[in-house]
Amino acid sequence: MNTPLAPVARLAGAVKRYGARVALDGVDLQLQRGELLALLGPNGAGKSTSIALLLGLLRPDAGRAELFGLDPQRIEARRRIGVMLQTATLPWTLRVGELLRLTASYYPRPRPLNECAALAGIGDLLSRYYGKLSGGQQRRVQFALALCGRPELLFLDEPTVGMDIDARQKLWMAIRALVAEGCAVVLTTHYLEEAEALAQRVVVLDQGRVLSEGSVDALRARVALARIRCRTGLDAAAVARWPQVASASCADGRLHIATASPEVVVRRLLDADADLRELEVLRAGLAEAFTELTRESLPEAA
Template structure:
């Protein structure tokens, strides 16, 4: 009697949504004794189909280490990493993965077309060449040697290499560094399309407006642990406060003493207040100066929320 072994496609989370990749209580240490560096501590992370996950953190937070464990480039010291239900180093899992890292190791003397052809050949069902070229914005560069390209053009080639195998999960480490505004916007459109097609996309970036514009879910890590997780709006809501800006004659010293005002500044006729709540500030402004005009109220940006969260973590260590 023979038995057939099922090939795992991906595990399923408790809430019924499949998981493409996950880290389960992983820790990673480098070195021994007093010189030991704890890069990641008890980290849990899941990547699901159809979502774009932004992994954010200051330099040295453990982002690259976490990415390395998801992609099988490094093994956890403790805990476990799974990619499509397998060990991330399993070739059957890696064939469904596309990765763009900051360090490429790509030969300078190969032409763009040769590089894309070479990497497409590693996969059983690669993305058609024309689609790779268009998605990565490489039209007209196919005959150029990699070493002759600008830094931004090289980043686009590496982006194309990540797409070459038509993967189910893509990991991009700082993909838009060095790109001009037009090229960045083009890659943003491609990233959105990849997630809408049902693929999982993981993005690390120092451009916080990029994460705000693209991410379905944001995970903020600092010193190797998760300090916040949720949609961009949820992350921003973690930081109380509103910025009120108005053209008014109200004295700066007076406004700075109002309850709930954390910071006040003036630039010519414009008064700007950072306050816990906008409503009482607006009432006070209009009571003091009924001729107040040009009032705007804005929420904290993702960058402001990020800085507040990571500075709070620093203060509690």
């Protein structure tokens, strides 16, 4: 009989209050080795508090937080993680290579400097002063610092803020490579396309509670509407009055339709316009699922 693997990180019934405000209300959360978990939610949902509990920066008022089955404040647990927070204060007068060597010295088996630099794409920045770098370059350096200790668990809080598209894509490739090696990753991001591209599992928090948990596909399935785009001479206002159409509008020379019955609407479009072209049918993305989930929670919060 296969024995389930112990999670590398876990919250069990975690409760955290700030005065009268409940930031976390009985949250259960766990992460397995080699898994990338995206933690999503609007501002004030409890994402930062959840990470702070797992990092041992805060203590839960009730419930438990664990890293590798240990108290998150134990040094044995902390040496096995890497952290890239949303904001970081680093010495501006040190060169990038000096920062990497200094950080690596804190760990018993650090990753080689050149390997960290290659993964983060900062090989050309090692001799530069940290304070002279752009915001996106500083974020890449912070990512490299998080890798210095060969982490088994990596916390990435808004990792690609300030990066251009090319740098973001390269960071995604590095994250996928780390997950393939068996590293577990907790990702928080406001870029929903980032979570959609990287995450094996998504947890949506709101009002300190877990609204939904599952794969990206499972979350998409909760949204009934599909999107249709096409170039047509049909009038958007007329199409909007069709029984199966939730909404219709024109943008960038295309007709955009939202519908729960895409097959029916596509057949009617083809019948109504023989010159229809550039037809696309898109299922709901993570952004629509996230919006729908958080909208559903509003009446309960009120």
